[in-house]
Amino acid sequence: AQSVSQHNHHVILSEAASLELGCNYSYGGTVNLFWYVQYPGQHLQLLLKYFSGDPLVKGIKGFEAEFIKSKFSFNLRKPSVQWSDTAEYFCASNHDYKLSFGAGTTVTVRA
Amino acid sequence: GAGVSQTPSNKVTEKGKYVELRCDPISGHTALYWYRQSLGQGPEFLIYFQGTGAADDSGLPNDRFFAVRPEGSVSTLKIQRTERGDSAVYLCASSLSGGGDEQFFGPGTRLTVL
Numbered sequence: 001a002q003s004v005s006q007h008n009h010h011v012i013l014s015e016a017a018s019l020e021l022g023c024n025y026s027y028g029g030t031v032n033l034f035w036y037v038q039y040p041g042q043h044l045q046l047l048l049k050y051f052s053g054d055p056l057v058k059g060i061k062g063f064e065a066e067f068i069k070s071k072f073s074f075n076l077r078k079p080s081v082q083w084s085d086t087a088e089y090f091c092a093s094n095h096d097y098k099l100s101f102g103a104g105t106t107v108t109v110r111a
Numbered sequence: 112g113a114g115v116s117q118t119p120s121n122k123v124t125e126k127g128k129y130v131e132l133r134c135d136p137i138s139g140h141t142a143l144y145w146y147r148q149s150l151g152q153g154p155e156f157l158i159y160f161q162g163t164g165a166a167d168d169s170g171l172p173n174d175r176f177f178a179v180r181p182e183g184s185v186s187t188l189k190i191q192r193t194e195r196g197d198s199a200v201y202l203c204a205s206s207l208s209g210g211g212d213e214q215f216f217g218p219g220t221r222l223t224v225l
Contacts, residue, residue, distance in 0.1 A: 004153075032211045043114075044154075044202070044216040051211060090153050097142065097209045098167065101153030 002027040004091050006102035013081055014110050021076040021105050023091030033074040034092040034099070035065055044090070050074065061085070083111045113137075115217035117203050123223045124193055132188040132220045136205030143186050144214060145178055146202040154202050160186060161209050193224045 007022030025031060035047040048059025055067040065076045074091060086109045091102040116135045124130050136143050141162055146154035156170040160180045168178070175193075180186040190197055200219040206212035 036216075043218040046213055046215075049213065092153070094211060097159055097206075097211075098144065098156040098170070099146075099154070099214060100156070103151065104153050 002031070002093050002095065002100040004093050004100050004102040006089075006091055006105050008105045009103070010106045010108070012108045012110065015083055016080050017109075019076075019078045019081045019085070019107065021089055021091075021107070023074045023076065023102060024072050025074065025091075025093040025100075026072065027093060027095055029095055031093050031095045033065075033067060034094075035059065035063070035074075035076050036090045036092060036101075037087050038090070038104075039087045047076070047089075081107075081109050083109050085109050115203055115205050115215055117201075117217040117220050119220060120218065121221045121223075123225065125225050126193060126195060128193050128224075130190050130193055130222065132190075132201050132222070134186045134188070134203030134205075134217060136184065136186070136203070137215055138184075140205035140207055140215075141183065142206040142209035142212065142214075143180060144204040144206075145186070145188050146204065148200045148202055148219070150199075157188070157201075159209070166209075190222075193222075195224050198222055198224045 003026040033050045036044045050057045050067045058064045090104045092099045118133045143160040145157040148154040159167040163183045175191045178188045202219045203217045204214040206214045
């Protein structure tokens with residue numbers, strides 16, 4: 001069975017600070033990896049995804065993530081956050097169709 | 112519509128009652144998923160439809176939960192004899208054809224069982 005763990009439950013940052021959210025997955029075979037974001041009052045939206053190829057994946061709104069197979073990790077990064085990045089972030093994996101999500105990280109960006 | 116829609120957005124019911132939650136996927140998407148998100152947790156898989164058939168219902172917690180998708184489009188999640196522990200946000204997602212396709216999520220139905 002797959003599982004996904006996210007290292008941080010709540011992160012508080014100031015604007016322009018850099019952000020890195022940790023994610024580790026457990027499945028040892030071929031796996032697809034995703035980061036979803038949920039802004040306050042909105043539904044889950046895909047930030048970026050990794051299926052194969054270049055392990056550095058660029059997504060929307062300046063986010064990127066790096067797949068490191070040897071560490072079973074898929075950490076999310078953004079060099080300079082904005083107040084509008086305040087949201088909950090979920091890492092997820094699948095190897096067929098059903099997504100397995102981490103518990104989520106709440107990111108609060110102070111203006 | 113442009114995205115996945117779910118109704119109602121909120122549902123409050125009493126313990127022991129029956130509820131139905133509806134999901135309208137993106138037009139043309141053959142795959143439909145239900146997830147449940149409890150407070151402080153990520154979404155958990157419940158059931159996956161490919162067309163009209165439930166391809167995987169292994170995430171349904173018990174036989175009080177049932178879902179249908181009779182015409183391969185709209186789906187209804189049905190919960191019998193609701194319990195307080197069923198309180199959660201129920202999310203629906205759809206994708207073009209299943210597999211590793213991107214799943215597009217609806218806004219969810221917040222179910223509260225008193």
